[in-house]
Amino acid sequence: MNSRENILADVLKNQPPARPLPDTDVFKDDSQHVVSTYCDVFTSIGGQVFLAKNWCEVSALIPRNFDATKRIITTLQELSESFELISTTADPHTFNDVELAVIEAELAVAENGAVWLPEQRMGQRIIPYICQHLAVVIPAHVIVATLHEAYAQIGEGNYGFGAFIGGPSKTADIEQALVLGAHGAITMTVFILEQSPDVPFAA
């Protein structure tokens, strides 16, 4: 017995006559207020937002808001003087003691507060989930209005794994009481970097 052939034959026999795909390119949002909308939405889902003028400010905000005596890791060269760079080859289990991971988003979505992270931005797939606290740097110009704009930019994408992450992990399974920090990060912080990408570090 070959289930594949049987299933495909049954599907072919039973599927209804062809129906057309709708035009989903009509869904567009060219809102100019993406940064403020993003901040509002992300705060409302339990995240924390900082606006930073440059990398120096980001670097200074970290020890002020997190326990710098514990393990802090990053993918970002700009922060490598202060924090451990993530090894892309280490066994993923070795990150179980990470207090804070600082990574950079490729995109962020104003309508839902999510950041888009292909695995190259994570360092390793497990990083944004296994850390106790997650911080993501978002260059202001990568914020788009809705998921439609986000997928248009992502396109096919050259990643083996990628994720939208929209806030600290959470559950309401016990009596609908919201608890932040289910299995993933307990808090999520974003640093919105106001400078454009081509301005040098010291600017």
Added chain:
Amino acid sequence: MEKITKDHAALAEAFIQNEEHVDWHDGALWWIRQKRDIASKKIPEWEALREAASQIKNNVLSNLHDYLLQFEANATRNGIKVHWAADAEEHNAIVYSILKEKDIRQLVKSKSMLTEECHLNEYLIERGVDVINSDLGEYIQQLDNEPPSHIVLPCIHKRKEEIGALFHEHLGTEKGVSDPTLLTRVARKHLRNVFVTRRAALTGVNFAVAETGEYVVCTNEGNADMGAHLSDVQIASMGLEKIVPQKKHLAVFLRLLARSATGQPITIYSSHFKRPREGQEMHLILVDYGRSRQLGRPAFRDSLKCIRCGACMNTCPVYRKSGGLSYHNTISGPIGAILAPNLDMKKHADLPFASTLCGSCSNVCPVKINIHDQLYEWRQVIVREGYAANTKVFGMKAMAWTLSSPTSYARMGKAGRWVLNNIPFAVNNKLNPWFKQREMPDGRKGSFDEWYAKNNDQTEEADEH
């Protein structure tokens, strides 16, 4: 577990014994329904999105054969090993064989209604494989040896004190502790240890993209990712109908899913798996288990458009008052009641009757499934096939006769009001399973027709002012 002798009404009777509990359950779900309303109203194009989602799913069902082949080819090219399972037994055997080949005896599982439908846990445990459900709600249900009562909120029927008692018994928390944050922290610590020691992880699938061969898993807790990214062997189980044609269509579904489910703008994690990690094995099992048969039932095939948001349950007055477990099926509520008879018409003959046909489910469904019409259709089929219980047959025949003729409708309405006003115990008795534990409403003085006839003149008068 397989031997169900009690029907929905009998099981609901047990649930409604505790009135305070039922009121809480009713209110908690209605609150989620209201959050859904607020979230949807913030999106001006909400109705257009629902329509687009519905049309995309129509297209998927009409071209499923080719999309499955396209998905299989792309996923295989990406390095995912694709398997096909005709039924639950074959699905379970595939999972077991993957584990056995690697000599793995422990599996961590994230939320997957499909594997619940297949009774995978029981199958694996019988063969010496230890399975842990990592979604908090499902974990709690597993501790209590119960199936989930809701597809999004698996233990919504439990009070925190009951959960505290379970944790006390199984995890050694202090007696009487029932604070949700505290209990969640205990589970977090316990399950961390599970994640870092399991070599194999299984997840469900929310969407699979034919165009790219990737699949998307949505969670709030992060448990699917914790399991998957720490595993040597990753397995995903999906029903055939989870296909979407193109990646850009994910935007439509992800915008609708969490807003419909809980009123969140998006689930916290929407993970796109395309290729296995270096050194990891990734398997995906495409499961039919009655889906191709449902595809061939014109009146019921639309049920395959479901994206498992749970909105139809949260809004359903019968579900809210009777609890998910009274549906004795993995997928409960209105959508469960139109999916289950396809799998076993005799066993689930009662479910399409567990509805008032008010239509609220169809109104909130993000993919616009005509759920209440299908409930009504199933009733006809079940009676025709001779599976309906006698009381239901009588009730339905009477209803069909009443609704088929305007005069009998008017007369029955008058008769009903007369009964309510004069002999209320005639409806409030055990022959009428709906009115157990409920006071019957007072009979109104006139029917809508009478009211309209009486008030119409006045309305017109009022309009002249």
